[in-house]
Amino acid sequence: MINRLISKIRQTNAPIVVGLDPMMKFVPEYIKKNAFKEHGETLEGAAEAIWQYNKGIVDAIYDLVPAVKPQVAMYEQFGIPGMIAFKKTVDYCKEKGLVVIGDIKRGDIGSTSEAYAVGHLGKVQVGSNSFAGFDEDFVTVNPYLGSDGVKPFTKICAEEKKGIFVLVKTSNPSSGEFQDRLVDGKPLYELVGEQVAAWGAECMPDEGDYSYVGAVVGATYPEQGRLLRKVMPKTFILVPGYGAQGGKGADLVHFFNEDGLGAIINSSRGIIAAYQQEQYAAYGETGYADASRAAVIAMQEDIAQALNNR
Protein backbone atom coordinates (compact mmCIF):
# COMPACT_ATOMS: atom_id res chain seq x y z
CA MET A 1 0.00 0.00 0.00
CA ILE A 2 2.92 2.36 0.63
CA ASN A 3 4.00 1.74 -2.98
CA ARG A 4 0.46 2.38 -4.20
CA LEU A 5 0.45 5.64 -2.24
CA ILE A 6 3.78 6.63 -3.80
CA SER A 7 2.67 5.78 -7.30
CA LYS A 8 -0.51 7.81 -6.84
CA ILE A 9 1.52 10.75 -5.50
CA ARG A 10 3.68 10.61 -8.63
CA GLN A 11 0.67 10.29 -10.91
CA THR A 12 -1.18 13.27 -9.39
CA ASN A 13 1.98 15.26 -8.66
CA ALA A 14 0.29 16.07 -5.36
CA PRO A 15 1.79 14.84 -2.08
CA ILE A 16 -1.51 15.79 -0.51
CA VAL A 17 -4.08 14.07 1.65
CA VAL A 18 -7.48 15.65 2.20
CA GLY A 19 -8.71 15.34 5.79
CA LEU A 20 -12.37 14.36 5.80
CA ASP A 21 -13.17 15.78 9.25
CA PRO A 22 -16.78 16.84 8.79
CA MET A 23 -17.94 19.15 11.56
CA MET A 24 -21.63 20.08 11.40
CA LYS A 25 -20.71 23.75 11.11
CA PHE A 26 -18.93 23.01 7.82
CA VAL A 27 -21.90 21.23 6.24
CA PRO A 28 -23.94 23.50 3.94
CA GLU A 29 -27.43 24.29 5.22
CA TYR A 30 -29.17 22.80 2.21
CA ILE A 31 -27.52 19.43 2.83
CA LYS A 32 -28.50 19.46 6.49
CA LYS A 33 -32.05 20.46 5.56
CA ASN A 34 -32.42 17.55 3.15
CA ALA A 35 -30.94 15.07 5.60
CA PHE A 36 -33.12 16.28 8.49
CA LYS A 37 -36.21 16.19 6.26
CA GLU A 38 -35.62 12.51 5.70
CA HIS A 39 -34.33 11.47 9.14
CA GLY A 40 -35.28 14.28 11.52
CA GLU A 41 -32.78 16.13 13.71
CA THR A 42 -31.38 12.81 14.89
CA LEU A 43 -28.04 11.03 14.91
CA GLU A 44 -29.16 9.36 11.67
CA GLY A 45 -29.92 12.77 10.21
CA ALA A 46 -26.50 14.11 11.19
CA ALA A 47 -24.80 11.00 9.80
CA GLU A 48 -26.66 11.34 6.51
CA ALA A 49 -25.68 15.02 6.30
CA ILE A 50 -21.98 14.36 6.81
CA TRP A 51 -22.06 11.46 4.36
CA GLN A 52 -23.70 13.57 1.62
CA TYR A 53 -21.27 16.39 2.37
CA ASN A 54 -18.30 14.02 2.12
CA LYS A 55 -19.57 12.46 -1.08
CA GLY A 56 -19.78 15.88 -2.75
CA ILE A 57 -16.19 16.66 -1.79
CA VAL A 58 -14.83 13.27 -2.81
CA ASP A 59 -16.56 13.47 -6.20
CA ALA A 60 -14.94 16.88 -6.74
CA ILE A 61 -11.38 16.02 -5.74
CA TYR A 62 -10.75 12.29 -6.22
CA ASP A 63 -8.83 12.77 -9.48
CA LEU A 64 -6.50 15.41 -7.99
CA VAL A 65 -5.15 13.74 -4.86
CA PRO A 66 -3.80 10.32 -3.94
CA ALA A 67 -5.42 9.97 -0.56
CA VAL A 68 -7.99 11.04 2.00
CA LYS A 69 -7.83 10.92 5.78
CA PRO A 70 -11.19 10.60 7.53
CA GLN A 71 -10.89 11.57 11.21
CA VAL A 72 -12.94 8.94 13.01
CA ALA A 73 -13.67 11.18 16.04
CA MET A 74 -15.84 13.40 13.87
CA TYR A 75 -18.00 10.37 13.05
CA GLU A 76 -17.75 8.60 16.41
CA GLN A 77 -19.33 11.62 18.11
CA PHE A 78 -22.59 10.68 16.36
CA GLY A 79 -22.56 7.18 17.88
CA ILE A 80 -23.45 4.16 15.78
CA PRO A 81 -24.99 6.16 12.90
CA GLY A 82 -21.77 8.18 12.79
CA MET A 83 -19.65 5.02 12.59
CA ILE A 84 -21.84 3.80 9.73
CA ALA A 85 -21.16 7.11 7.92
CA PHE A 86 -17.43 6.59 8.57
CA LYS A 87 -17.53 3.12 7.04
CA LYS A 88 -19.56 4.38 4.07
CA THR A 89 -17.01 7.15 3.52
CA VAL A 90 -14.07 4.72 3.66
CA ASP A 91 -15.77 2.36 1.21
CA TYR A 92 -16.75 5.13 -1.19
CA CYS A 93 -13.26 6.65 -1.24
CA LYS A 94 -11.76 3.25 -2.00
CA GLU A 95 -14.26 2.76 -4.82
CA LYS A 96 -13.03 6.06 -6.22
CA GLY A 97 -9.47 4.75 -6.18
CA LEU A 98 -8.30 6.85 -3.25
CA VAL A 99 -5.89 5.57 -0.61
CA VAL A 100 -7.66 5.83 2.75
CA ILE A 101 -5.77 6.79 5.90
CA GLY A 102 -8.02 6.22 8.91
CA ASP A 103 -7.06 8.87 11.44
CA ILE A 104 -7.92 6.76 14.47
CA LYS A 105 -4.90 7.35 16.75
CA ARG A 106 -5.52 4.01 18.45
CA GLY A 107 -2.96 2.34 20.65
CA ASP A 108 -3.19 -0.28 23.35
CA ILE A 109 -1.26 -3.42 24.27
CA GLY A 110 -0.96 -6.99 23.05
CA SER A 111 -4.22 -8.62 22.06
CA THR A 112 -6.06 -5.31 22.39
CA SER A 113 -3.82 -3.51 19.91
CA GLU A 114 -4.17 -6.55 17.69
CA ALA A 115 -7.96 -6.19 17.82
CA TYR A 116 -7.66 -2.57 16.64
CA ALA A 117 -5.24 -3.61 13.89
CA VAL A 118 -7.54 -6.43 12.80
CA GLY A 119 -10.62 -4.20 12.89
CA HIS A 120 -9.11 -1.35 10.88
CA LEU A 121 -6.47 -2.95 8.62
CA GLY A 122 -7.02 -6.68 8.72
CA LYS A 123 -9.69 -9.31 8.82
CA VAL A 124 -11.38 -10.79 11.84
CA GLN A 125 -12.15 -14.49 11.99
CA VAL A 126 -15.75 -15.53 12.69
CA GLY A 127 -16.10 -19.29 12.62
CA SER A 128 -14.77 -20.33 9.24
CA ASN A 129 -15.28 -16.89 7.64
CA SER A 130 -13.24 -13.72 7.83
CA PHE A 131 -14.40 -10.13 7.53
CA ALA A 132 -12.82 -6.69 7.26
CA GLY A 133 -14.50 -4.46 9.84
CA PHE A 134 -13.50 -0.98 8.71
CA ASP A 135 -10.85 -1.80 6.09
CA GLU A 136 -8.77 1.36 5.81
CA ASP A 137 -5.43 1.25 3.94
CA PHE A 138 -3.44 3.03 6.65
CA VAL A 139 -4.22 4.10 10.21
CA THR A 140 -2.56 6.44 12.69
CA VAL A 141 -1.21 4.90 15.91
CA ASN A 142 -0.24 6.37 19.30
CA PRO A 143 3.19 5.17 20.55
CA TYR A 144 2.92 5.95 24.29
CA LEU A 145 2.59 2.27 25.25
CA GLY A 146 5.78 1.27 23.40
CA SER A 147 6.54 -1.71 21.16
CA ASP A 148 3.83 -3.90 22.74
CA GLY A 149 1.33 -1.41 21.39
CA VAL A 150 2.81 -0.94 17.92
CA LYS A 151 4.02 -4.41 16.92
CA PRO A 152 0.53 -5.93 16.65
CA PHE A 153 -0.11 -3.26 14.00
CA THR A 154 3.14 -3.88 12.11
CA LYS A 155 2.36 -7.62 12.09
CA ILE A 156 -0.98 -6.97 10.36
CA CYS A 157 0.70 -4.43 8.05
CA ALA A 158 3.18 -7.04 6.88
CA GLU A 159 0.40 -9.59 6.32
CA GLU A 160 -1.99 -7.24 4.54
CA LYS A 161 0.63 -4.99 2.90
CA LYS A 162 -1.00 -2.02 4.60
CA GLY A 163 0.57 0.72 6.70
CA ILE A 164 0.53 2.87 9.81
CA PHE A 165 1.61 6.39 10.71
CA VAL A 166 2.90 6.59 14.29
CA LEU A 167 2.50 9.89 16.16
CA VAL A 168 5.98 11.33 16.66
CA LYS A 169 5.63 15.13 16.94
CA THR A 170 2.07 16.36 16.76
CA SER A 171 1.04 19.72 15.30
CA ASN A 172 -0.72 21.17 18.37
CA PRO A 173 0.69 24.01 20.54
CA SER A 174 1.03 21.83 23.68
CA SER A 175 2.62 18.87 21.88
CA GLY A 176 5.90 19.86 23.52
CA GLU A 177 4.59 19.23 27.03
CA PHE A 178 5.82 15.64 26.85
CA GLN A 179 7.15 15.18 23.31
CA ASP A 180 9.86 17.89 23.60
CA ARG A 181 11.19 16.84 27.01
CA LEU A 182 14.86 15.94 26.90
CA VAL A 183 15.87 12.33 27.48
CA ASP A 184 19.65 11.86 27.53
CA GLY A 185 19.94 15.23 25.84
CA LYS A 186 17.50 14.35 23.06
CA PRO A 187 13.84 15.31 22.85
CA LEU A 188 11.39 12.47 23.37
CA TYR A 189 10.05 12.86 19.81
CA GLU A 190 13.51 12.05 18.46
CA LEU A 191 13.59 8.88 20.56
CA VAL A 192 10.15 7.94 19.25
CA GLY A 193 11.39 8.72 15.73
CA GLU A 194 14.36 6.38 16.19
CA GLN A 195 11.97 3.69 17.34
CA VAL A 196 9.72 4.30 14.33
CA ALA A 197 12.74 3.82 12.07
CA ALA A 198 13.55 0.57 13.89
CA TRP A 199 9.97 -0.75 13.65
CA GLY A 200 9.98 0.22 9.98
CA ALA A 201 13.24 -1.57 9.23
CA GLU A 202 11.47 -4.81 10.17
CA CYS A 203 8.48 -3.95 8.01
CA MET A 204 9.68 -3.12 4.49
CA PRO A 205 7.78 -4.04 1.33
CA ASP A 206 9.45 -6.44 -1.13
CA GLU A 207 10.38 -3.51 -3.34
CA GLY A 208 10.79 0.23 -2.78
CA ASP A 209 12.53 2.62 -0.43
CA TYR A 210 9.82 3.30 2.15
CA SER A 211 8.58 1.06 4.94
CA TYR A 212 5.02 0.25 5.96
CA VAL A 213 5.63 2.23 9.16
CA GLY A 214 5.21 5.96 8.68
CA ALA A 215 5.24 8.84 11.14
CA VAL A 216 3.12 11.87 11.95
CA VAL A 217 5.07 15.14 12.30
CA GLY A 218 3.21 18.44 12.40
CA ALA A 219 3.72 21.09 9.68
CA THR A 220 3.78 23.61 12.51
CA TYR A 221 7.22 22.31 13.59
CA PRO A 222 9.41 22.58 10.46
CA GLU A 223 12.73 22.44 12.35
CA GLN A 224 11.72 19.23 14.06
CA GLY A 225 10.62 17.97 10.64
CA ARG A 226 14.11 18.58 9.26
CA LEU A 227 15.71 16.63 12.09
CA LEU A 228 13.19 13.78 11.99
CA ARG A 229 13.59 13.48 8.21
CA LYS A 230 17.22 12.51 8.88
CA VAL A 231 16.44 10.24 11.82
CA MET A 232 13.87 8.27 9.79
CA PRO A 233 15.13 8.20 6.16
CA LYS A 234 12.89 5.33 5.04
CA THR A 235 9.79 6.60 6.83
CA PHE A 236 6.96 8.32 5.02
CA ILE A 237 5.87 11.34 7.03
CA LEU A 238 2.23 12.35 7.29
CA VAL A 239 2.24 16.09 7.94
CA PRO A 240 -0.88 17.66 9.45
CA GLY A 241 -1.22 21.34 10.27
CA TYR A 242 -1.05 22.85 6.77
CA GLY A 243 -3.41 25.76 6.21
CA ALA A 244 -5.83 26.29 9.08
CA GLN A 245 -3.23 25.32 11.69
CA GLY A 246 -0.69 27.72 10.20
CA GLY A 247 1.74 25.58 8.15
CA LYS A 248 2.77 26.87 4.68
CA GLY A 249 4.32 25.19 1.65
CA ALA A 250 7.70 26.80 2.26
CA ASP A 251 7.81 25.31 5.78
CA LEU A 252 7.35 21.85 4.39
CA VAL A 253 10.27 21.27 2.08
CA HIS A 254 12.42 19.69 4.77
CA PHE A 255 9.86 16.99 5.38
CA PHE A 256 10.67 15.63 1.91
CA ASN A 257 13.65 13.55 0.89
CA GLU A 258 15.94 14.40 -2.04
CA ASP A 259 13.82 12.09 -4.21
CA GLY A 260 10.91 14.52 -3.77
CA LEU A 261 9.08 11.84 -1.84
CA GLY A 262 8.81 10.83 1.78
CA ALA A 263 6.05 13.17 2.91
CA ILE A 264 2.36 13.67 2.39
CA ILE A 265 0.74 16.89 3.58
CA ASN A 266 -2.72 16.91 5.11
CA SER A 267 -5.20 19.72 4.94
CA SER A 268 -8.65 19.30 6.43
CA ARG A 269 -10.82 22.36 6.95
CA GLY A 270 -8.68 24.37 4.53
CA ILE A 271 -10.06 22.12 1.79
CA ILE A 272 -13.38 20.77 2.98
CA ALA A 273 -14.65 24.09 4.36
CA ALA A 274 -12.94 26.23 1.71
CA TYR A 275 -16.28 27.82 0.74
CA GLN A 276 -16.42 29.40 4.21
CA GLN A 277 -13.16 31.28 3.57
CA GLU A 278 -13.19 34.76 2.09
CA GLN A 279 -10.99 33.61 -0.78
CA TYR A 280 -13.53 31.07 -2.00
CA ALA A 281 -16.71 32.76 -0.82
CA ALA A 282 -17.89 33.35 -4.40
CA TYR A 283 -18.57 29.63 -4.76
CA GLY A 284 -21.35 29.92 -2.19
CA GLU A 285 -22.83 27.07 -0.22
CA THR A 286 -24.02 25.09 -3.20
CA GLY A 287 -20.57 25.38 -4.76
CA TYR A 288 -18.82 23.99 -1.65
CA ALA A 289 -17.39 21.00 -3.54
CA ASP A 290 -16.01 23.16 -6.35
CA ALA A 291 -14.49 25.44 -3.72
CA SER A 292 -12.78 22.36 -2.26
CA ARG A 293 -11.43 21.50 -5.70
CA ALA A 294 -10.06 25.01 -6.15
CA ALA A 295 -8.43 24.85 -2.71
CA VAL A 296 -6.77 21.53 -3.58
CA ILE A 297 -5.37 23.02 -6.77
CA ALA A 298 -4.01 26.05 -4.88
CA MET A 299 -2.43 23.78 -2.28
CA GLN A 300 -0.91 21.57 -4.95
CA GLU A 301 0.67 24.64 -6.59
CA ASP A 302 1.93 26.02 -3.28
CA ILE A 303 3.69 22.76 -2.44
CA ALA A 304 5.03 22.17 -5.95
CA GLN A 305 6.47 25.69 -6.00
CA ALA A 306 8.05 25.26 -2.58
CA LEU A 307 9.64 22.00 -3.69
CA ASN A 308 10.91 23.60 -6.93
CA ASN A 309 12.43 26.52 -5.02
CA ARG A 310 14.36 24.49 -2.51
Added chain:
Amino acid sequence: MINRLISKIRQTNAPIVVGLDPMMKFVPEYIKKNAFKEHGETLEGAAEAIWQYNKGIVDAIYDLVPAVKPQVAMYEQFGIPGMIAFKKTVDYCKEKGLVVIGDIKRGDIGSTSEAYAVGHLGKVQVGSNSFAGFDEDFVTVNPYLGSDGVKPFTKICAEEKKGIFVLVKTSNPSSGEFQDRLVDGKPLYELVGEQVAAWGAECMPDEGDYSYVGAVVGATYPEQGRLLRKVMPKTFILVPGYGAQGGKGADLVHFFNEDGLGAIINSSRGIIAAYQQEQYAAYGETGYADASRAAVIAMQEDIAQALNNR
Protein backbone atom coordinates in the same frame (compact mmCIF):
# COMPACT_ATOMS: atom_id res chain seq x y z
CA MET B 1 -19.67 10.18 38.87
CA ILE B 2 -16.42 9.81 40.84
CA ASN B 3 -18.49 10.12 44.01
CA ARG B 4 -20.97 7.55 42.72
CA LEU B 5 -18.04 5.21 41.99
CA ILE B 6 -16.70 5.74 45.51
CA SER B 7 -20.07 5.15 47.14
CA LYS B 8 -20.50 1.94 45.15
CA ILE B 9 -17.00 0.78 46.14
CA ARG B 10 -17.93 1.33 49.79
CA GLN B 11 -21.26 -0.40 49.40
CA THR B 12 -19.80 -3.51 47.71
CA ASN B 13 -16.53 -3.42 49.68
CA ALA B 14 -14.92 -4.26 46.36
CA PRO B 15 -12.55 -1.78 44.69
CA ILE B 16 -12.89 -3.91 41.60
CA VAL B 17 -13.77 -3.30 37.98
CA VAL B 18 -14.51 -6.22 35.69
CA GLY B 19 -13.01 -5.81 32.23
CA LEU B 20 -15.53 -6.85 29.60
CA ASP B 21 -13.00 -7.70 26.88
CA PRO B 22 -14.79 -10.51 25.07
CA MET B 23 -12.45 -12.44 22.78
CA MET B 24 -14.17 -15.10 20.69
CA LYS B 25 -11.99 -17.78 22.28
CA PHE B 26 -13.52 -16.95 25.67
CA VAL B 27 -17.12 -17.30 24.47
CA PRO B 28 -18.63 -20.72 25.27
CA GLU B 29 -19.35 -22.88 22.23
CA TYR B 30 -23.07 -23.13 22.94
CA ILE B 31 -23.41 -19.35 22.87
CA LYS B 32 -21.55 -19.09 19.59
CA LYS B 33 -23.63 -21.93 18.13
CA ASN B 34 -26.90 -20.18 19.02
CA ALA B 35 -25.71 -16.85 17.69
CA PHE B 36 -24.42 -18.34 14.43
CA LYS B 37 -27.66 -20.31 14.00
CA GLU B 38 -29.56 -17.05 13.99
CA HIS B 39 -27.10 -14.80 12.13
CA GLY B 40 -24.67 -17.14 10.40
CA GLU B 41 -20.89 -16.94 10.84
CA THR B 42 -21.00 -13.21 10.20
CA LEU B 43 -20.01 -10.02 12.00
CA GLU B 44 -23.60 -9.87 13.26
CA GLY B 45 -23.27 -13.44 14.54
CA ALA B 46 -20.04 -12.62 16.36
CA ALA B 47 -21.57 -9.46 17.82
CA GLU B 48 -24.60 -11.38 19.05
CA ALA B 49 -22.34 -14.01 20.62
CA ILE B 50 -20.26 -11.48 22.56
CA TRP B 51 -23.37 -9.61 23.65
CA GLN B 52 -25.03 -12.78 25.00
CA TYR B 53 -21.76 -13.77 26.67
CA ASN B 54 -21.45 -10.33 28.30
CA LYS B 55 -25.06 -10.36 29.44
CA GLY B 56 -24.55 -13.66 31.24
CA ILE B 57 -21.51 -12.32 33.07
CA VAL B 58 -23.13 -9.01 33.98
CA ASP B 59 -26.22 -10.77 35.34
CA ALA B 60 -23.94 -12.92 37.51
CA ILE B 61 -21.72 -10.18 38.95
CA TYR B 62 -23.58 -6.86 38.92
CA ASP B 63 -24.40 -6.98 42.64
CA LEU B 64 -20.79 -7.69 43.65
CA VAL B 65 -18.82 -4.94 41.92
CA PRO B 66 -19.18 -1.21 41.42
CA ALA B 67 -18.04 -1.02 37.83
CA VAL B 68 -17.26 -2.66 34.53
CA LYS B 69 -14.75 -1.68 31.87
CA PRO B 70 -15.63 -2.73 28.34
CA GLN B 71 -12.55 -2.62 26.07
CA VAL B 72 -13.85 -1.06 22.85
CA ALA B 73 -11.14 -2.64 20.67
CA MET B 74 -12.66 -6.07 21.28
CA TYR B 75 -15.94 -4.80 19.81
CA GLU B 76 -14.49 -2.48 17.17
CA GLN B 77 -12.73 -5.43 15.55
CA PHE B 78 -16.17 -6.67 14.47
CA GLY B 79 -16.91 -3.41 12.64
CA ILE B 80 -20.34 -1.78 12.93
CA PRO B 81 -22.07 -4.84 14.43
CA GLY B 82 -19.32 -4.93 17.06
CA MET B 83 -19.87 -1.27 17.91
CA ILE B 84 -23.58 -1.96 18.29
CA ALA B 85 -22.73 -4.76 20.75
CA PHE B 86 -20.47 -2.31 22.63
CA LYS B 87 -23.28 0.21 22.93
CA LYS B 88 -25.75 -2.49 24.01
CA THR B 89 -23.28 -3.64 26.67
CA VAL B 90 -22.77 -0.10 27.98
CA ASP B 91 -26.51 0.50 28.15
CA TYR B 92 -27.24 -2.81 29.83
CA CYS B 93 -24.56 -2.35 32.47
CA LYS B 94 -25.93 1.10 33.28
CA GLU B 95 -29.44 -0.35 33.57
CA LYS B 96 -28.01 -2.79 36.09
CA GLY B 97 -26.64 0.11 38.13
CA LEU B 98 -22.99 -0.44 37.23
CA VAL B 99 -20.56 2.42 36.62
CA VAL B 100 -19.20 2.02 33.09
CA ILE B 101 -15.59 2.85 32.26
CA GLY B 102 -15.17 2.84 28.48
CA ASP B 103 -11.63 1.63 27.84
CA ILE B 104 -11.18 3.60 24.64
CA LYS B 105 -7.68 5.13 25.09
CA ARG B 106 -8.60 7.96 22.76
CA GLY B 107 -6.58 11.13 22.49
CA ASP B 108 -6.27 13.78 19.82
CA ILE B 109 -6.16 17.58 19.75
CA GLY B 110 -8.59 20.45 20.09
CA SER B 111 -11.89 19.95 18.32
CA THR B 112 -11.03 16.33 17.56
CA SER B 113 -10.50 15.43 21.23
CA GLU B 114 -13.69 17.33 21.94
CA ALA B 115 -15.54 15.14 19.44
CA TYR B 116 -14.33 12.01 21.26
CA ALA B 117 -15.30 13.51 24.62
CA VAL B 118 -18.73 14.48 23.30
CA GLY B 119 -19.26 11.08 21.69
CA HIS B 120 -18.31 9.03 24.74
CA LEU B 121 -19.12 11.22 27.75
CA GLY B 122 -21.25 14.09 26.54
CA LYS B 123 -24.00 14.98 24.15
CA VAL B 124 -23.71 16.00 20.54
CA GLN B 125 -25.91 18.74 19.14
CA VAL B 126 -27.97 17.94 16.04
CA GLY B 127 -30.10 20.90 15.06
CA SER B 128 -32.12 21.70 18.17
CA ASN B 129 -31.72 18.24 19.71
CA SER B 130 -28.86 16.66 21.58
CA PHE B 131 -27.91 12.99 21.81
CA ALA B 132 -25.46 10.87 23.77
CA GLY B 133 -23.57 8.70 21.28
CA PHE B 134 -22.01 6.05 23.50
CA ASP B 135 -22.66 7.50 26.95
CA GLU B 136 -20.08 5.85 29.20
CA ASP B 137 -19.50 7.24 32.73
CA PHE B 138 -15.70 7.34 32.45
CA VAL B 139 -13.26 6.79 29.60
CA THR B 140 -9.52 6.20 29.39
CA VAL B 141 -7.42 8.85 27.62
CA ASN B 142 -3.91 8.84 26.10
CA PRO B 143 -1.78 11.83 27.19
CA TYR B 144 0.92 11.84 24.48
CA LEU B 145 -0.49 14.97 22.79
CA GLY B 146 -0.41 17.03 26.01
CA SER B 147 -2.97 19.42 27.50
CA ASP B 148 -4.56 20.22 24.12
CA GLY B 149 -5.59 16.59 23.98
CA VAL B 150 -6.80 16.20 27.56
CA LYS B 151 -8.54 19.50 28.35
CA PRO B 152 -11.44 18.96 25.92
CA PHE B 153 -12.18 15.83 27.99
CA THR B 154 -11.93 17.60 31.35
CA LYS B 155 -14.26 20.32 30.06
CA ILE B 156 -16.93 17.73 29.25
CA CYS B 157 -16.22 15.94 32.57
CA ALA B 158 -16.94 19.14 34.49
CA GLU B 159 -20.14 19.76 32.53
CA GLU B 160 -21.46 16.20 32.75
CA LYS B 161 -19.92 15.30 36.13
CA LYS B 162 -18.24 12.35 34.47
CA GLY B 163 -14.60 11.29 34.55
CA ILE B 164 -11.48 10.14 32.74
CA PHE B 165 -8.51 7.94 33.55
CA VAL B 166 -5.33 9.17 31.85
CA LEU B 167 -2.66 6.60 30.93
CA VAL B 168 0.34 7.27 33.16
CA LYS B 169 2.25 3.99 33.53
CA THR B 170 0.75 1.11 31.59
CA SER B 171 0.92 -2.53 32.69
CA ASN B 172 2.69 -3.98 29.63
CA PRO B 173 6.33 -5.16 29.57
CA SER B 174 7.50 -2.51 27.08
CA SER B 175 5.70 0.39 28.79
CA GLY B 176 9.12 1.56 29.97
CA GLU B 177 10.37 2.17 26.43
CA PHE B 178 9.13 5.76 26.60
CA GLN B 179 7.32 6.05 29.94
CA ASP B 180 10.38 5.22 32.09
CA ARG B 181 12.84 7.48 30.27
CA LEU B 182 14.37 10.08 32.57
CA VAL B 183 13.50 13.73 32.04
CA ASP B 184 15.41 16.06 34.38
CA GLY B 185 16.16 13.02 36.51
CA LYS B 186 12.52 11.93 36.74
CA PRO B 187 10.82 9.23 34.70
CA LEU B 188 8.36 10.48 32.11
CA TYR B 189 5.47 8.72 33.87
CA GLU B 190 6.10 10.86 36.95
CA LEU B 191 5.92 14.00 34.82
CA VAL B 192 2.67 12.76 33.31
CA GLY B 193 1.44 11.97 36.83
CA GLU B 194 2.22 15.54 37.95
CA GLN B 195 0.28 16.84 34.98
CA VAL B 196 -2.65 14.54 35.80
CA ALA B 197 -2.69 15.98 39.31
CA ALA B 198 -2.68 19.51 37.85
CA TRP B 199 -5.49 18.75 35.38
CA GLY B 200 -7.43 17.16 38.25
CA ALA B 201 -6.98 20.15 40.56
CA GLU B 202 -8.99 22.17 38.04
CA CYS B 203 -11.65 19.49 37.81
CA MET B 204 -12.87 18.64 41.31
CA PRO B 205 -16.47 17.77 42.16
CA ASP B 206 -18.36 20.11 44.51
CA GLU B 207 -17.82 17.66 47.36
CA GLY B 208 -15.34 14.86 48.00
CA ASP B 209 -11.61 14.22 47.96
CA TYR B 210 -11.10 12.85 44.45
CA SER B 211 -11.08 14.68 41.15
CA TYR B 212 -12.82 13.78 37.90
CA VAL B 213 -9.37 13.12 36.42
CA GLY B 214 -8.05 9.67 37.30
CA ALA B 215 -4.96 7.80 36.15
CA VAL B 216 -4.07 4.37 34.81
CA VAL B 217 -1.11 2.71 36.53
CA GLY B 218 -0.42 -0.99 35.93
CA ALA B 219 -0.58 -3.52 38.80
CA THR B 220 2.59 -5.00 37.34
CA TYR B 221 4.55 -1.93 38.54
CA PRO B 222 3.87 -1.72 42.30
CA GLU B 223 6.90 0.48 43.09
CA GLN B 224 5.83 3.01 40.49
CA GLY B 225 2.34 2.79 41.98
CA ARG B 226 3.70 3.75 45.40
CA LEU B 227 5.46 6.79 43.98
CA LEU B 228 2.55 7.87 41.80
CA ARG B 229 0.12 7.52 44.72
CA LYS B 230 2.11 10.31 46.42
CA VAL B 231 2.46 12.44 43.29
CA MET B 232 -1.30 12.35 42.67
CA PRO B 233 -3.01 12.29 46.09
CA LYS B 234 -6.45 13.31 44.81
CA THR B 235 -6.36 11.07 41.77
CA PHE B 236 -8.28 7.82 41.59
CA ILE B 237 -6.04 5.16 40.06
CA LEU B 238 -7.40 2.52 37.70
CA VAL B 239 -5.07 -0.46 38.04
CA PRO B 240 -5.03 -3.02 35.21
CA GLY B 241 -2.83 -6.09 35.19
CA TYR B 242 -4.27 -8.01 38.14
CA GLY B 243 -4.47 -11.76 37.63
CA ALA B 244 -3.69 -12.81 34.07
CA GLN B 245 -0.99 -10.13 33.67
CA GLY B 246 0.65 -11.17 36.94
CA GLY B 247 -0.42 -8.59 39.57
CA LYS B 248 -1.46 -9.90 43.02
CA GLY B 249 -3.45 -8.34 45.88
CA ALA B 250 -0.34 -7.87 48.00
CA ASP B 251 1.29 -5.82 45.22
CA LEU B 252 -1.63 -3.45 45.17
CA VAL B 253 -1.80 -1.97 48.65
CA HIS B 254 0.37 1.00 47.78
CA PHE B 255 -2.03 2.11 45.07
CA PHE B 256 -4.55 2.92 47.82
CA ASN B 257 -4.60 5.95 50.08
CA GLU B 258 -4.79 5.75 53.87
CA ASP B 259 -8.57 6.16 53.57
CA GLY B 260 -8.71 2.75 51.87
CA LEU B 261 -9.81 4.48 48.68
CA GLY B 262 -8.10 5.96 45.66
CA ALA B 263 -7.72 2.84 43.55
CA ILE B 264 -9.87 0.44 41.60
CA ILE B 265 -8.38 -2.82 40.37
CA ASN B 266 -9.28 -4.25 36.99
CA SER B 267 -9.38 -7.90 36.08
CA SER B 268 -10.55 -8.97 32.64
CA ARG B 269 -9.88 -12.50 31.48
CA GLY B 270 -9.23 -13.61 35.08
CA ILE B 271 -12.95 -13.02 35.67
CA ILE B 272 -14.72 -13.32 32.34
CA ALA B 273 -12.84 -16.44 31.22
CA ALA B 274 -12.54 -17.94 34.71
CA TYR B 275 -14.24 -21.15 33.57
CA GLN B 276 -11.25 -21.81 31.29
CA GLN B 277 -8.89 -21.88 34.30
CA GLU B 278 -8.12 -25.13 36.10
CA GLN B 279 -9.35 -23.65 39.36
CA TYR B 280 -12.86 -23.07 38.05
CA ALA B 281 -13.02 -25.85 35.46
CA ALA B 282 -15.74 -27.69 37.40
CA TYR B 283 -18.23 -24.99 36.41
CA GLY B 284 -17.94 -26.09 32.80
CA GLU B 285 -18.91 -24.02 29.79
CA THR B 286 -22.55 -23.64 30.74
CA GLY B 287 -21.49 -22.45 34.20
CA TYR B 288 -19.17 -19.74 32.81
CA ALA B 289 -21.12 -16.93 34.47
CA ASP B 290 -21.10 -18.64 37.87
CA ALA B 291 -17.38 -19.22 37.46
CA SER B 292 -17.02 -15.46 36.87
CA ARG B 293 -18.97 -14.79 40.05
CA ALA B 294 -16.71 -17.14 42.02
CA ALA B 295 -13.62 -15.44 40.57
CA VAL B 296 -14.94 -12.00 41.59
CA ILE B 297 -15.49 -13.24 45.15
CA ALA B 298 -11.97 -14.68 45.30
CA MET B 299 -10.51 -11.43 43.98
CA GLN B 300 -12.54 -9.38 46.44
CA GLU B 301 -11.18 -11.50 49.32
CA ASP B 302 -7.59 -11.32 48.05
CA ILE B 303 -7.70 -7.53 47.90
CA ALA B 304 -9.57 -7.10 51.21
CA GLN B 305 -7.01 -9.33 52.93
CA ALA B 306 -4.10 -7.45 51.41
CA LEU B 307 -5.56 -4.13 52.56
CA ASN B 308 -6.18 -5.51 56.08
CA ASN B 309 -2.61 -6.78 56.34
CA ARG B 310 -0.89 -3.59 55.33
